[in-house]
Amino acid sequence: MLRIILSEFGRIFSKKSTKIIFLITALFPVLIFYFFQQRWGTDYYIVNGVKYSLNNLNYPVTQMLEYNFLVLFIILPLFFSESLSSEIDSGGYKMILLRPFKKWKLLVGKWIVLVLTYMSMLLCVFLINFLIGNLFLPHVEFTSYYNINEKLNLFDSMIYNLKFYLIILMVHVAVLPIISILSIAFKKTILSFFGSIALMIGGMYISLPLQNILFNTPDVAYSIIGGTYELINMLIFILVTLLIFGVSLWMWNKRIGSIV
Amino acid sequence: MFRSLFIYEFEKFWFKKINIVCLIAILIVNLLSLKFALQSNKTADMTDIVFNSSLNFHITSLQEMLLTAFNAIVITFCILSFHEEYRKGYLRMTFMRGISIRKLYIAKSLVMSLNILLTIIIHLIISLLIALIVLPKTSTSPLYFKEGLYGISDVVFFSIKYYFLAYFSLLTFGSIIEFLSIKSRSIAGVLGLSLGFVFLNFIYISYVSFLFKNYPVSDPLVLKYNSLSFVFVQAKGVAYFASGITDVFLYSLIFMYLIFKSLSYLAFTNKNYLE
Numbered sequence: 416m417l418r419i420i421l422s423e424f425g426r427i428f429s430k431k432s433t434k435i436i437f438l439i440t441a442l443f444p445v446l447i448f449y450f451f452q453q454r455w456g457t458d459y460y461i462v463n464g465v466k467y468s469l470n471n472l473n474y475p476v477t478q479m480l481e482y483n484f485l486v487l488f489i490i491l492p493l494f495f496s497e498s499l500s501s502e503i504d505s506g507g508y509k510m511i512l513l514r515p516f517k518k519w520k521l522l523v524g525k526w527i528v529l530v531l532t533y534m535s536m537l538l539c540v541f542l543i544n545f546l547i548g549n550l551f552l553p554h555v556e557f558t559s560y561y562n563i564n565e566k567l568n569l570f571d572s573m574i575y576n577l578k579f580y581l582i583i584l585m586v587h588v589a590v591l592p593i594i595s596i597l598s599i600a601f602k603k604t605i606l607s608f609f610g611s612i613a614l615m616i617g618g619m620y621i622s623l624p625l626q627n628i629l630f631n632t633p634d635v636a637y638s639i640i641g642g643t644y645e646l647i648n649m650l651i652f653i654l655v656t657l658l659i660f661g662v663s664l665w666m667w668n669k670r671i672g673s674i675v
Numbered sequence: 676m677f678r679s680l681f682i683y684e685f686e687k688f689w690f691k692k693i694n695i696v697c698l699i700a701i702l703i704v705n706l707l708s709l710k711f712a713l714q715s716n717k718t719a720d721m722t723d724i725v726f727n728s729s730l731n732f733h734i735t736s737l738q739e740m741l742l743t744a745f746n747a748i749v750i751t752f753c754i755l756s757f758h759e760e761y762r763k764g765y766l767r768m769t770f771m772r773g774i775s776i777r778k779l780y781i782a783k784s785l786v787m788s789l790n791i792l793l794t795i796i797i798h799l800i801i802s803l804l805i806a807l808i809v810l811p812k813t814s815t816s817p818l819y820f821k822e823g824l825y826g827i828s829d830v831v832f833f834s835i836k837y838y839f840l841a842y843f844s845l846l847t848f849g850s851i852i853e854f855l856s857i858k859s860r861s862i863a864g865v866l867g868l869s870l871g872f873v874f875l876n877f878i879y880i881s882y883v884s885f886l887f888k889n890y891p892v893s894d895p896l897v898l899k900y901n902s903l904s905f906v907f908v909q910a911k912g913v914a915y916f917a918s919g920i921t922d923v924f925l926y927s928l929i930f931m932y933l934i935f936k937s938l939s940y941l942a943f944t945n946k947n948y949l950e
Binding site: 446604 | 693751864870
Protein backbone atom coordinates (compact mmCIF):
# COMPACT_ATOMS: atom_id res chain seq x y z
CA MET A 416 0.00 0.00 0.00
CA LEU A 417 2.82 2.35 0.91
CA ARG A 418 4.37 1.85 -2.52
CA ILE A 419 1.06 2.68 -4.21
CA ILE A 420 0.77 5.84 -2.13
CA LEU A 421 4.34 6.90 -2.89
CA SER A 422 3.83 6.28 -6.59
CA GLU A 423 0.59 8.31 -6.56
CA PHE A 424 2.36 11.13 -4.73
CA GLY A 425 5.07 11.11 -7.37
CA ARG A 426 2.54 11.28 -10.20
CA ILE A 427 0.40 13.99 -8.58
CA PHE A 428 3.33 16.27 -7.82
CA SER A 429 4.87 15.80 -11.26
CA LYS A 430 1.76 17.42 -12.78
CA LYS A 431 1.98 21.12 -13.52
CA SER A 432 -1.70 21.55 -12.64
CA THR A 433 -1.11 20.41 -9.02
CA LYS A 434 1.62 23.00 -8.60
CA ILE A 435 -0.61 25.73 -10.08
CA ILE A 436 -3.53 24.74 -7.84
CA PHE A 437 -1.20 24.75 -4.83
CA LEU A 438 0.00 28.22 -5.82
CA ILE A 439 -3.55 29.52 -6.26
CA THR A 440 -4.68 28.24 -2.86
CA ALA A 441 -1.57 29.75 -1.27
CA LEU A 442 -1.99 33.12 -2.98
CA PHE A 443 -5.73 33.37 -2.37
CA PRO A 444 -5.46 34.34 1.36
CA VAL A 445 -2.98 37.06 0.39
CA LEU A 446 -5.43 38.37 -2.22
CA ILE A 447 -8.30 38.27 0.27
CA PHE A 448 -6.17 40.15 2.80
CA TYR A 449 -5.20 42.75 0.21
CA PHE A 450 -8.79 43.43 -0.86
CA PHE A 451 -10.71 43.02 2.37
CA GLN A 452 -8.28 44.42 4.91
CA GLN A 453 -5.96 46.71 2.97
CA ARG A 454 -8.34 48.11 0.34
CA TRP A 455 -11.73 48.03 2.01
CA GLY A 456 -10.57 48.22 5.61
CA THR A 457 -12.83 45.45 6.94
CA ASP A 458 -12.02 44.98 10.63
CA TYR A 459 -14.86 42.70 11.73
CA TYR A 460 -16.67 39.49 10.81
CA ILE A 461 -20.25 38.44 11.41
CA VAL A 462 -21.57 35.04 12.49
CA ASN A 463 -25.35 34.62 12.55
CA GLY A 464 -25.81 38.36 13.07
CA VAL A 465 -23.20 38.66 15.87
CA LYS A 466 -20.30 40.99 15.07
CA TYR A 467 -16.72 40.18 16.17
CA SER A 468 -13.54 42.23 15.82
CA LEU A 469 -10.70 40.76 13.80
CA ASN A 470 -7.43 40.05 15.58
CA ASN A 471 -4.33 37.92 15.20
CA LEU A 472 -5.92 34.94 16.99
CA ASN A 473 -9.21 34.65 15.12
CA TYR A 474 -8.03 35.82 11.69
CA PRO A 475 -7.37 32.32 10.20
CA VAL A 476 -11.01 31.24 10.67
CA THR A 477 -12.63 34.48 9.57
CA GLN A 478 -11.47 34.59 5.97
CA MET A 479 -12.87 31.29 4.76
CA LEU A 480 -16.16 32.19 3.06
CA GLU A 481 -14.68 33.17 -0.31
CA TYR A 482 -12.04 30.47 -0.04
CA ASN A 483 -14.74 27.89 0.60
CA PHE A 484 -16.64 28.94 -2.50
CA LEU A 485 -13.54 28.95 -4.72
CA VAL A 486 -12.23 25.62 -3.47
CA LEU A 487 -15.49 23.69 -3.23
CA PHE A 488 -16.92 24.72 -6.57
CA ILE A 489 -13.83 25.25 -8.72
CA ILE A 490 -10.47 24.08 -7.38
CA LEU A 491 -11.39 20.70 -5.87
CA PRO A 492 -13.59 19.48 -8.76
CA LEU A 493 -10.74 20.47 -11.09
CA PHE A 494 -8.01 18.92 -8.94
CA PHE A 495 -9.85 15.65 -8.30
CA SER A 496 -11.20 15.20 -11.83
CA GLU A 497 -7.75 15.96 -13.28
CA SER A 498 -6.33 13.16 -11.15
CA LEU A 499 -9.14 10.62 -11.56
CA SER A 500 -10.83 11.17 -14.94
CA SER A 501 -8.01 12.44 -17.10
CA GLU A 502 -5.88 9.35 -16.44
CA ILE A 503 -8.81 7.08 -17.31
CA ASP A 504 -9.80 9.17 -20.34
CA SER A 505 -6.29 9.34 -21.78
CA GLY A 506 -5.78 5.60 -21.28
CA GLY A 507 -2.70 6.21 -19.12
CA TYR A 508 -4.31 4.40 -16.21
CA LYS A 509 -3.98 1.15 -18.16
CA MET A 510 -0.29 1.15 -17.28
CA ILE A 511 -1.09 1.49 -13.58
CA LEU A 512 -3.63 -1.33 -13.69
CA LEU A 513 -1.05 -3.65 -15.22
CA ARG A 514 0.82 -3.68 -11.92
CA PRO A 515 0.08 -6.62 -9.59
CA PHE A 516 -2.10 -4.77 -7.11
CA LYS A 517 -5.74 -5.10 -6.24
CA LYS A 518 -7.86 -2.52 -8.08
CA TRP A 519 -9.55 -1.22 -4.96
CA LYS A 520 -6.18 -0.67 -3.34
CA LEU A 521 -5.16 1.55 -6.25
CA LEU A 522 -8.25 3.72 -5.76
CA VAL A 523 -7.87 3.85 -1.98
CA GLY A 524 -4.21 4.83 -2.51
CA LYS A 525 -5.32 7.59 -4.85
CA TRP A 526 -7.91 8.84 -2.35
CA ILE A 527 -5.37 8.87 0.49
CA VAL A 528 -2.92 10.85 -1.62
CA LEU A 529 -5.56 13.31 -2.84
CA VAL A 530 -6.86 13.90 0.68
CA LEU A 531 -3.34 14.30 2.07
CA THR A 532 -2.42 16.69 -0.72
CA TYR A 533 -5.52 18.77 -0.16
CA MET A 534 -4.88 18.65 3.58
CA SER A 535 -1.43 20.11 2.99
CA MET A 536 -3.01 22.87 0.85
CA LEU A 537 -5.45 23.66 3.64
CA LEU A 538 -2.64 23.64 6.18
CA CYS A 539 -0.73 26.01 3.93
CA VAL A 540 -3.76 28.33 3.84
CA PHE A 541 -4.00 28.16 7.64
CA LEU A 542 -0.32 28.99 8.08
CA ILE A 543 -0.49 31.92 5.64
CA ASN A 544 -3.60 33.28 7.37
CA PHE A 545 -1.92 32.77 10.75
CA LEU A 546 1.14 34.64 9.51
CA ILE A 547 -0.95 37.49 8.04
CA GLY A 548 -2.92 37.69 11.30
CA ASN A 549 0.25 37.94 13.38
CA LEU A 550 1.97 40.41 11.09
CA PHE A 551 -0.82 42.83 10.23
CA LEU A 552 -3.80 42.39 12.60
CA PRO A 553 -4.15 43.88 16.11
CA HIS A 554 -2.42 41.67 18.68
CA VAL A 555 -4.56 40.35 21.55
CA GLU A 556 -3.96 37.79 24.27
CA PHE A 557 -7.54 36.54 24.44
CA THR A 558 -10.31 36.40 21.89
CA SER A 559 -13.93 35.31 21.74
CA TYR A 560 -15.69 33.10 19.22
CA TYR A 561 -19.29 32.45 18.28
CA ASN A 562 -21.35 31.11 21.21
CA ILE A 563 -18.29 30.42 23.36
CA ASN A 564 -18.61 32.34 26.61
CA GLU A 565 -15.05 32.24 27.88
CA LYS A 566 -12.22 34.14 26.20
CA LEU A 567 -9.68 31.83 24.57
CA ASN A 568 -5.92 32.28 24.85
CA LEU A 569 -3.38 31.53 22.13
CA PHE A 570 -3.31 27.78 22.77
CA ASP A 571 -7.09 27.32 23.03
CA SER A 572 -7.58 29.59 20.06
CA MET A 573 -5.22 27.44 17.99
CA ILE A 574 -7.20 24.35 18.99
CA TYR A 575 -10.40 26.15 17.94
CA ASN A 576 -8.83 27.10 14.60
CA LEU A 577 -7.66 23.55 13.93
CA LYS A 578 -11.11 22.12 14.75
CA PHE A 579 -12.59 24.68 12.38
CA TYR A 580 -10.22 23.67 9.56
CA LEU A 581 -10.93 20.00 10.23
CA ILE A 582 -14.66 20.58 9.68
CA ILE A 583 -13.89 22.49 6.47
CA LEU A 584 -11.71 19.56 5.35
CA MET A 585 -14.46 17.03 6.08
CA VAL A 586 -16.96 18.98 3.99
CA HIS A 587 -14.52 19.50 1.13
CA VAL A 588 -13.48 15.85 0.99
CA ALA A 589 -17.11 15.01 0.11
CA VAL A 590 -16.35 16.18 -3.43
CA LEU A 591 -13.92 13.27 -3.87
CA PRO A 592 -16.39 10.32 -3.97
CA ILE A 593 -18.71 12.29 -6.26
CA ILE A 594 -15.87 12.84 -8.73
CA SER A 595 -14.85 9.17 -8.38
CA ILE A 596 -18.34 7.95 -9.30
CA LEU A 597 -18.63 10.38 -12.20
CA SER A 598 -15.17 9.43 -13.48
CA ILE A 599 -16.20 5.79 -13.59
CA ALA A 600 -19.61 6.53 -15.05
CA PHE A 601 -18.63 9.03 -17.74
CA LYS A 602 -14.84 8.83 -18.10
CA LYS A 603 -14.55 12.38 -19.47
CA THR A 604 -12.83 15.04 -17.32
CA ILE A 605 -15.27 17.72 -18.39
CA LEU A 606 -18.27 15.65 -17.38
CA SER A 607 -16.92 14.74 -13.98
CA PHE A 608 -15.96 18.38 -13.41
CA PHE A 609 -19.26 19.98 -14.41
CA GLY A 610 -21.25 16.96 -13.20
CA SER A 611 -19.91 17.32 -9.65
CA ILE A 612 -20.62 21.07 -9.62
CA ALA A 613 -24.11 20.47 -11.03
CA LEU A 614 -24.81 17.81 -8.40
CA MET A 615 -23.69 20.10 -5.59
CA ILE A 616 -25.69 23.07 -6.88
CA GLY A 617 -28.68 20.83 -7.59
CA GLY A 618 -28.45 19.42 -4.06
CA MET A 619 -28.38 22.94 -2.68
CA TYR A 620 -31.64 23.75 -4.44
CA ILE A 621 -33.27 20.59 -3.13
CA SER A 622 -32.07 20.53 0.49
CA LEU A 623 -31.66 23.56 2.75
CA PRO A 624 -29.31 21.82 5.26
CA LEU A 625 -27.10 20.76 2.33
CA GLN A 626 -27.17 24.33 1.03
CA ASN A 627 -25.95 25.49 4.45
CA ILE A 628 -23.22 22.89 4.67
CA LEU A 629 -21.88 23.57 1.19
CA PHE A 630 -22.44 27.28 0.82
CA ASN A 631 -22.11 28.56 4.39
CA THR A 632 -19.50 26.03 5.50
CA PRO A 633 -17.68 28.51 7.79
CA ASP A 634 -20.96 29.42 9.56
CA VAL A 635 -21.73 25.72 9.99
CA ALA A 636 -18.26 25.19 11.46
CA TYR A 637 -18.73 28.09 13.94
CA SER A 638 -22.12 26.65 14.92
CA ILE A 639 -20.78 23.11 15.38
CA ILE A 640 -17.92 24.25 17.62
CA GLY A 641 -20.23 26.72 19.38
CA GLY A 642 -22.73 23.92 20.00
CA THR A 643 -25.72 25.50 18.25
CA TYR A 644 -25.76 23.35 15.12
CA GLU A 645 -28.22 20.51 14.65
CA LEU A 646 -25.62 17.76 14.46
CA ILE A 647 -28.01 15.31 12.82
CA ASN A 648 -27.62 17.25 9.53
CA MET A 649 -23.86 16.87 9.63
CA LEU A 650 -24.13 13.21 10.60
CA ILE A 651 -26.42 12.54 7.63
CA PHE A 652 -23.97 14.44 5.40
CA ILE A 653 -21.04 12.33 6.62
CA LEU A 654 -23.01 9.07 6.29
CA VAL A 655 -24.07 9.93 2.73
CA THR A 656 -20.47 10.85 1.89
CA LEU A 657 -19.25 7.50 3.25
CA LEU A 658 -21.98 5.72 1.32
CA ILE A 659 -20.90 7.41 -1.93
CA PHE A 660 -17.29 6.48 -1.10
CA GLY A 661 -18.41 2.86 -0.75
CA VAL A 662 -20.46 2.87 -3.96
CA SER A 663 -17.65 4.46 -5.95
CA LEU A 664 -15.16 1.90 -4.60
CA TRP A 665 -17.50 -0.92 -5.58
CA MET A 666 -18.08 0.57 -9.05
CA TRP A 667 -14.37 1.20 -9.54
CA ASN A 668 -13.47 -2.35 -8.56
CA LYS A 669 -16.08 -3.73 -10.92
CA ARG A 670 -15.72 -1.50 -13.96
CA ILE A 671 -12.26 0.05 -14.10
CA GLY A 672 -10.76 -2.89 -15.98
CA SER A 673 -13.30 -2.66 -18.78
CA ILE A 674 -13.36 1.11 -19.24
CA VAL A 675 -9.68 2.03 -19.45
CA MET B 676 -17.85 22.47 -50.47
CA PHE B 677 -18.54 24.85 -47.58
CA ARG B 678 -22.11 23.60 -47.31
CA SER B 679 -20.99 19.99 -46.90
CA LEU B 680 -18.35 21.08 -44.39
CA PHE B 681 -21.03 22.90 -42.40
CA ILE B 682 -23.37 19.89 -42.45
CA TYR B 683 -20.47 17.61 -41.48
CA GLU B 684 -19.63 19.83 -38.49
CA PHE B 685 -23.27 19.99 -37.50
CA GLU B 686 -23.63 16.22 -37.60
CA LYS B 687 -20.40 15.80 -35.65
CA PHE B 688 -21.74 18.12 -32.97
CA TRP B 689 -24.90 16.11 -32.50
CA PHE B 690 -23.02 12.83 -32.61
CA LYS B 691 -21.39 13.67 -29.27
CA LYS B 692 -23.52 12.52 -26.36
CA ILE B 693 -22.22 15.22 -24.01
CA ASN B 694 -23.73 17.94 -26.21
CA ILE B 695 -27.10 16.23 -25.97
CA VAL B 696 -26.69 15.92 -22.19
CA CYS B 697 -26.10 19.70 -22.11
CA LEU B 698 -29.38 20.33 -23.90
CA ILE B 699 -31.24 17.95 -21.59
CA ALA B 700 -29.64 19.79 -18.67
CA ILE B 701 -31.60 22.90 -19.69
CA LEU B 702 -34.79 21.18 -18.58
CA ILE B 703 -33.23 20.40 -15.19
CA VAL B 704 -31.93 23.95 -14.95
CA ASN B 705 -35.46 25.24 -15.58
CA LEU B 706 -36.92 22.95 -12.93
CA LEU B 707 -34.36 24.16 -10.40
CA SER B 708 -35.23 27.75 -11.32
CA LEU B 709 -38.89 26.91 -10.87
CA LYS B 710 -38.24 25.58 -7.38
CA PHE B 711 -36.44 28.79 -6.50
CA ALA B 712 -39.24 30.84 -8.12
CA LEU B 713 -41.94 29.09 -6.09
CA GLN B 714 -39.94 29.75 -2.92
CA SER B 715 -39.52 33.45 -3.74
CA ASN B 716 -43.21 33.82 -4.62
CA LYS B 717 -44.17 32.79 -1.08
CA THR B 718 -42.68 35.98 0.37
CA ALA B 719 -42.75 38.37 -2.62
CA ASP B 720 -45.49 40.77 -3.59
CA MET B 721 -46.86 40.69 -7.17
CA THR B 722 -45.29 44.07 -7.88
CA ASP B 723 -41.82 42.88 -6.79
CA ILE B 724 -39.28 42.05 -9.47
CA VAL B 725 -38.54 38.76 -7.70
CA PHE B 726 -42.17 37.66 -8.08
CA ASN B 727 -42.29 35.05 -10.84
CA SER B 728 -45.31 34.80 -13.09
CA SER B 729 -46.18 33.37 -16.50
CA LEU B 730 -45.06 36.69 -18.00
CA ASN B 731 -41.56 37.03 -16.55
CA PHE B 732 -40.31 33.55 -15.58
CA HIS B 733 -38.40 33.15 -18.87
CA ILE B 734 -36.47 36.32 -17.98
CA THR B 735 -35.82 35.60 -14.29
CA SER B 736 -34.75 32.00 -14.95
CA LEU B 737 -32.32 33.11 -17.66
CA GLN B 738 -30.99 35.85 -15.36
CA GLU B 739 -30.38 33.19 -12.70
CA MET B 740 -28.73 30.64 -14.95
CA LEU B 741 -26.92 32.73 -17.58
CA LEU B 742 -23.78 33.21 -15.54
CA THR B 743 -23.62 29.64 -14.28
CA ALA B 744 -25.33 26.89 -16.29
CA PHE B 745 -25.21 28.57 -19.70
CA ASN B 746 -21.56 29.50 -19.39
CA ALA B 747 -20.82 25.91 -18.33
CA ILE B 748 -22.66 24.67 -21.43
CA VAL B 749 -20.66 27.04 -23.66
CA ILE B 750 -17.39 25.87 -22.06
CA THR B 751 -18.41 22.25 -22.74
CA PHE B 752 -19.34 22.98 -26.37
CA CYS B 753 -16.05 24.80 -26.98
CA ILE B 754 -13.88 22.18 -25.31
CA LEU B 755 -15.47 19.38 -27.33
CA SER B 756 -15.55 21.24 -30.59
CA PHE B 757 -12.19 23.01 -30.46
CA HIS B 758 -9.89 21.63 -27.78
CA GLU B 759 -10.50 17.90 -28.25
CA GLU B 760 -10.32 17.99 -32.04
CA TYR B 761 -7.50 20.47 -32.29
CA ARG B 762 -5.25 19.27 -29.49
CA LYS B 763 -5.83 15.53 -29.79
CA GLY B 764 -4.96 15.69 -33.47
CA TYR B 765 -8.32 14.48 -34.83
CA LEU B 766 -8.32 17.36 -37.29
CA ARG B 767 -5.30 15.93 -39.08
CA MET B 768 -7.62 13.24 -40.46
CA THR B 769 -9.92 15.92 -41.81
CA PHE B 770 -7.10 17.75 -43.54
CA MET B 771 -6.05 14.65 -45.41
CA ARG B 772 -9.02 15.48 -47.63
CA GLY B 773 -7.63 18.86 -48.65
CA ILE B 774 -10.09 21.00 -46.72
CA SER B 775 -9.35 24.68 -46.14
CA ILE B 776 -8.52 25.26 -42.46
CA ARG B 777 -10.06 28.74 -42.69
CA LYS B 778 -13.33 27.39 -44.04
CA LEU B 779 -13.35 24.74 -41.35
CA TYR B 780 -12.96 27.40 -38.66
CA ILE B 781 -15.83 29.41 -40.15
CA ALA B 782 -18.01 26.29 -40.35
CA LYS B 783 -17.18 25.39 -36.74
CA SER B 784 -17.97 28.93 -35.59
CA LEU B 785 -21.28 28.94 -37.43
CA VAL B 786 -22.27 25.57 -35.99
CA MET B 787 -21.31 26.76 -32.53
CA SER B 788 -23.34 29.97 -32.90
CA LEU B 789 -26.31 28.02 -34.20
CA ASN B 790 -26.19 25.53 -31.35
CA ILE B 791 -25.87 28.22 -28.68
CA LEU B 792 -28.90 29.88 -30.29
CA LEU B 793 -30.71 26.57 -30.14
CA THR B 794 -29.84 26.25 -26.45
CA ILE B 795 -31.26 29.69 -25.73
CA ILE B 796 -34.42 28.97 -27.76
CA ILE B 797 -34.95 25.63 -25.98
CA HIS B 798 -34.58 27.44 -22.67
CA LEU B 799 -37.13 30.05 -23.77
CA ILE B 800 -39.68 27.43 -24.87
CA ILE B 801 -39.28 25.26 -21.76
CA SER B 802 -39.44 28.21 -19.36
CA LEU B 803 -42.54 29.61 -21.10
CA LEU B 804 -44.26 26.23 -20.92
CA ILE B 805 -43.32 25.65 -17.28
CA ALA B 806 -44.47 29.17 -16.37
CA LEU B 807 -47.80 28.71 -18.14
CA ILE B 808 -48.46 25.41 -16.37
CA VAL B 809 -47.16 26.09 -12.87
CA LEU B 810 -46.83 29.80 -12.14
CA PRO B 811 -49.63 32.34 -11.59
CA LYS B 812 -50.97 33.89 -14.78
CA THR B 813 -50.83 37.67 -14.79
CA SER B 814 -51.54 40.35 -17.40
CA THR B 815 -48.82 42.71 -16.16
CA SER B 816 -45.36 42.20 -14.74
CA PRO B 817 -42.49 44.27 -13.32
CA LEU B 818 -39.29 44.40 -15.39
CA TYR B 819 -35.64 44.76 -14.36
CA PHE B 820 -34.52 48.38 -13.85
CA LYS B 821 -37.94 49.73 -14.81
CA GLU B 822 -40.53 51.30 -12.56
CA GLY B 823 -44.10 50.02 -12.48
CA LEU B 824 -45.91 47.14 -14.15
CA TYR B 825 -45.84 46.40 -17.89
CA GLY B 826 -48.22 44.67 -20.28
CA ILE B 827 -47.53 41.83 -22.66
CA SER B 828 -46.23 43.94 -25.58
CA ASP B 829 -43.63 45.67 -23.35
CA VAL B 830 -42.60 42.32 -21.88
CA VAL B 831 -42.16 40.83 -25.36
CA PHE B 832 -40.03 43.77 -26.49
CA PHE B 833 -37.96 43.58 -23.27
CA SER B 834 -37.55 39.80 -23.69
CA ILE B 835 -36.34 40.10 -27.30
CA LYS B 836 -33.66 42.61 -26.28
CA TYR B 837 -32.80 40.59 -23.16
CA TYR B 838 -32.43 37.30 -25.02
CA PHE B 839 -30.52 38.95 -27.86
CA LEU B 840 -27.83 40.36 -25.57
CA ALA B 841 -27.76 37.21 -23.44
CA TYR B 842 -27.13 35.22 -26.62
CA PHE B 843 -24.46 37.63 -27.75
CA SER B 844 -22.77 37.48 -24.33
CA LEU B 845 -22.62 33.69 -24.67
CA LEU B 846 -21.11 34.03 -28.13
CA THR B 847 -18.50 36.40 -26.73
CA PHE B 848 -17.72 34.07 -23.86
CA GLY B 849 -17.55 31.25 -26.41
CA SER B 850 -14.97 33.17 -28.46
CA ILE B 851 -12.82 33.58 -25.33
CA ILE B 852 -13.07 29.87 -24.49
CA GLU B 853 -12.36 28.99 -28.12
CA PHE B 854 -9.09 30.86 -27.87
CA LEU B 855 -8.19 29.21 -24.57
CA SER B 856 -9.19 25.79 -25.94
CA ILE B 857 -6.89 26.14 -28.90
CA LYS B 858 -3.97 27.43 -26.87
CA SER B 859 -4.23 25.19 -23.80
CA ARG B 860 -2.77 21.68 -23.85
CA SER B 861 -5.12 19.88 -21.48
CA ILE B 862 -8.84 19.96 -20.68
CA ALA B 863 -8.03 20.77 -17.07
CA GLY B 864 -5.96 23.67 -18.38
CA VAL B 865 -8.90 25.02 -20.41
CA LEU B 866 -11.27 24.61 -17.46
CA GLY B 867 -8.80 26.24 -15.08
CA LEU B 868 -8.08 29.15 -17.42
CA SER B 869 -11.78 29.68 -18.21
CA LEU B 870 -12.74 29.76 -14.55
CA GLY B 871 -9.68 31.86 -13.78
CA PHE B 872 -10.88 34.33 -16.40
CA VAL B 873 -14.33 34.43 -14.78
CA PHE B 874 -12.70 34.92 -11.39
CA LEU B 875 -10.57 37.80 -12.72
CA ASN B 876 -13.76 39.39 -13.98
CA PHE B 877 -15.17 39.30 -10.44
CA ILE B 878 -12.00 40.93 -9.10
CA TYR B 879 -12.25 43.59 -11.82
CA ILE B 880 -15.88 44.33 -10.86
CA SER B 881 -14.87 44.64 -7.18
CA TYR B 882 -12.04 46.95 -8.18
CA VAL B 883 -14.34 49.16 -10.28
CA SER B 884 -16.87 49.37 -7.45
CA PHE B 885 -14.04 50.40 -5.11
CA LEU B 886 -12.67 52.92 -7.62
CA PHE B 887 -16.07 54.57 -8.10
CA LYS B 888 -17.44 54.07 -4.60
CA ASN B 889 -18.70 57.69 -4.47
CA TYR B 890 -20.64 57.34 -7.72
CA PRO B 891 -24.18 55.94 -8.04
CA VAL B 892 -24.15 52.30 -9.28
CA SER B 893 -25.96 53.20 -12.52
CA ASP B 894 -23.74 56.19 -13.32
CA PRO B 895 -22.78 56.08 -17.06
CA LEU B 896 -19.06 56.19 -16.21
CA VAL B 897 -19.36 53.23 -13.80
CA LEU B 898 -21.41 51.27 -16.33
CA LYS B 899 -18.83 52.04 -19.03
CA TYR B 900 -16.00 50.57 -16.96
CA ASN B 901 -18.14 47.63 -15.81
CA SER B 902 -19.09 46.86 -19.40
CA LEU B 903 -15.55 45.58 -19.96
CA SER B 904 -16.34 42.68 -17.66
CA PHE B 905 -18.48 40.09 -19.39
CA VAL B 906 -19.53 38.76 -15.95
CA PHE B 907 -21.09 42.13 -15.16
CA VAL B 908 -22.71 42.19 -18.60
CA GLN B 909 -24.33 38.83 -17.91
CA ALA B 910 -25.27 39.63 -14.32
CA LYS B 911 -26.68 43.12 -14.87
CA GLY B 912 -25.69 44.56 -18.24
CA VAL B 913 -28.20 42.46 -20.18
CA ALA B 914 -31.04 43.89 -18.06
CA TYR B 915 -29.66 47.44 -18.34
CA PHE B 916 -29.61 47.02 -22.13
CA ALA B 917 -33.10 45.50 -22.30
CA SER B 918 -34.57 48.26 -20.14
CA GLY B 919 -33.13 50.85 -22.53
CA ILE B 920 -30.86 52.57 -19.99
CA THR B 921 -27.68 52.17 -22.02
CA ASP B 922 -26.28 50.44 -25.12
CA VAL B 923 -22.69 50.42 -23.85
CA PHE B 924 -22.91 46.70 -23.04
CA LEU B 925 -23.69 45.83 -26.64
CA TYR B 926 -20.69 47.82 -27.90
CA SER B 927 -18.34 46.31 -25.33
CA LEU B 928 -19.47 42.79 -26.28
CA ILE B 929 -18.94 43.51 -29.98
CA PHE B 930 -15.47 44.82 -29.12
CA MET B 931 -14.57 41.73 -27.04
CA TYR B 932 -16.12 39.36 -29.57
CA LEU B 933 -14.11 40.79 -32.47
CA ILE B 934 -10.84 40.70 -30.52
CA PHE B 935 -11.17 37.13 -29.26
CA LYS B 936 -12.66 35.80 -32.48
CA SER B 937 -9.72 37.24 -34.42
CA LEU B 938 -7.25 35.75 -31.92
CA SER B 939 -8.98 32.35 -32.15
CA TYR B 940 -9.01 32.53 -35.94
CA LEU B 941 -5.29 33.31 -36.05
CA ALA B 942 -4.50 30.55 -33.55
CA PHE B 943 -6.68 27.98 -35.33
CA THR B 944 -5.42 28.70 -38.82
CA ASN B 945 -1.80 28.63 -37.74
CA LYS B 946 0.01 26.62 -40.40
CA ASN B 947 2.32 24.98 -37.83
CA TYR B 948 -0.52 22.70 -36.84
CA LEU B 949 -0.35 20.90 -40.14
CA GLU B 950 3.38 20.35 -40.02
